[in-house]
Amino acid sequence: MRAAAVAPPRMPGATSRSAPLEDLQASAFEIPTDRPEADGTLDWKSTTLVVVEIKGGGQVGLGYSYTSSAVLRLLRGALASAVSGYDAMDPPAAWLAMSAAIRNIGRDGLAATAISALDCAIWDLKAKLLGVPLALLFGRMRGKVPIYGSGGFTSYSDDELRLQLAGWVERDGCRWVKMKIGTDAERDPHRVQAAKSAIGDGTLFVDANGAYGIKQALALAARFQDIADVRWFEEPVSSDDLAGLAFLRGRAPEAMEVAAGEYGYDTDYFRRMLAAESVDVLQADVTRCTGYTGFLQVSALCEAHHIDLSAHCAPALHLPVACAALRLRHQEWFHDHVRIEHMLFDGAPRARNGMIEPDMGRPGHGLDFKRQDAERFRVS
Numbered sequence: 001m002r003a004a005a006v007a008p009p010r011m012p013g014a015t016s017r018s019a020p021l022e023d024l025q026a027s028a029f030e031i032p033t034d035r036p037e038a039d040g041t042l043d044w045k046s047t048t049l050v051v052v053e054i055k056g057g058g059q060v061g062l063g064y065s066y067t068s069s070a071v072l073r074l075l076r077g078a079l080a081s082a083v084s085g086y087d088a089m090d091p092p093a094a095w096l097a098m099s100a101a102i103r104n105i106g107r108d109g110l111a112a113t114a115i116s117a118l119d120c121a122i123w124d125l126k127a128k129l130l131g132v133p134l135a136l137l138f139g140r141m142r143g144k145v146p147i148y149g150s151g152g153f154t155s156y157s158d159d160e161l162r163l164q165l166a167g168w169v170e171r172d173g174c175r176w177v178k179m180k181i182g183t184d185a186e187r188d189p190h191r192v193q194a195a196k197s198a199i200g201d202g203t204l205f206v207d208a209n210g211a212y213g214i215k216q217a218l219a220l221a222a223r224f225q226d227i228a229d230v231r232w233f234e235e236p237v238s239s240d241d242l243a244g245l246a247f248l249r250g251r252a253p254e255a256m257e258v259a260a261g262e263y264g265y266d267t268d269y270f271r272r273m274l275a276a277e278s279v280d281v282l283q284a285d286v287t288r289c290t291g292y293t294g295f296l297q298v299s300a301l302c303e304a305h306h307i308d309l310s311a312h313c314a315p316a317l318h319l320p321v322a323c324a325a326l327r328l329r330h331q332e333w334f335h336d337h338v339r340i341e342h343m344l345f346d347g348a349p350r351a352r353n354g355m356i357e358p359d360m361g362r363p364g365h366g367l368d369f370k371r372q373d374a375e376r377f378r379v380s
Helices: 071-083 091-101 110-130 134-138 158-170 188-199 214-228 242-251 267-275 291-305 315-324 335-344 371-377
Strands: 022-038 043-056 059-066 145-151 176-180 203-207 232-234 257-260 281-284 308-311 328-334
Touching (some): 022 071, 022 371, 043 110, 043 371, 059 110, 071 110, 091 110, 091 291, 110 134, 134 315, 145 203, 145 315, 158 176, 158 188, 188 203, 188 214, 214 242, 242 257, 267 281, 291 308, 291 315, 308 315, 315 328, 315 335, 335 371
Parallel strands (some): 145 176, 145 328, 176 203, 203 232, 232 257, 257 281, 281 308
Antiparallel strands (some): 022 043
């Protein structure tokens, strides 16, 4: 049996930089989409943003996750109690305390998204206390992060699909763009061909969100490669089917990579996926994988397995840690989250020549929540 990790004691000895964590605030906001959206296995009309703020040393750290408002009770209760009194200068210690606090309810799913938001807030607080950008605190492997445009929902008309994908190439300079498939497998080749016609020399990615069976996905992979030179097939089958992903990875067209991992909540999930040789590129989401602390652990696993890492969604929050991840391939520039982050956060990055970069003149992750603008979306 693996021994449980034990966090250091709370405030084990005051130092000049000690900043006990205190006064956690958590709020939820439901933001309508700009039009109906769907992928191969789900449709939705709104996105819920949970924002966490925590004080320490006279500063306030900010974090958030795209999750359910159901996590508010957990954040305000068990997790607030777990981190209270820990030094903001030691985020991993608070992370261990949170992991221990939710042992009996399970860390996957909602609990992991709650930990993610709070862990990011504590790291932001530490960087603010030190007066440095979070990208500098983590250590930059790169000064800019490549992005790929992402959306192309199955609910879009062909014209809407072409317009959105072409915009990422022409306006934002993206080399790669991704569309959703899987709602109607018979129509997917037509949609893929329409998307490719809109992006010219750009590279097309497709994301089935686990909608296909193994043989169906294999047949469509060959078709997509023939008609649009598709280079990335995300979740062709369920991301829980590691054997199925590995089967497809070994038989897909040579130039087509299989990707998955966005639903990983702990390092064991990612370790199993890598050990099964299920993916060419691993995805991880800082709003799900227990925050910056968890994302850095995933980054280390990728380096150990010689597999590239792609950051999933939430581009503004990912940016500082994406600069630090050794084998990072790119960052998803997801339509919903880009829109929300620009709407509700000062300091959200802007795409330029297919890249985003942190503002090294702002401490922490450089984001300030526009609470007044968000109030109309608040979940009571």
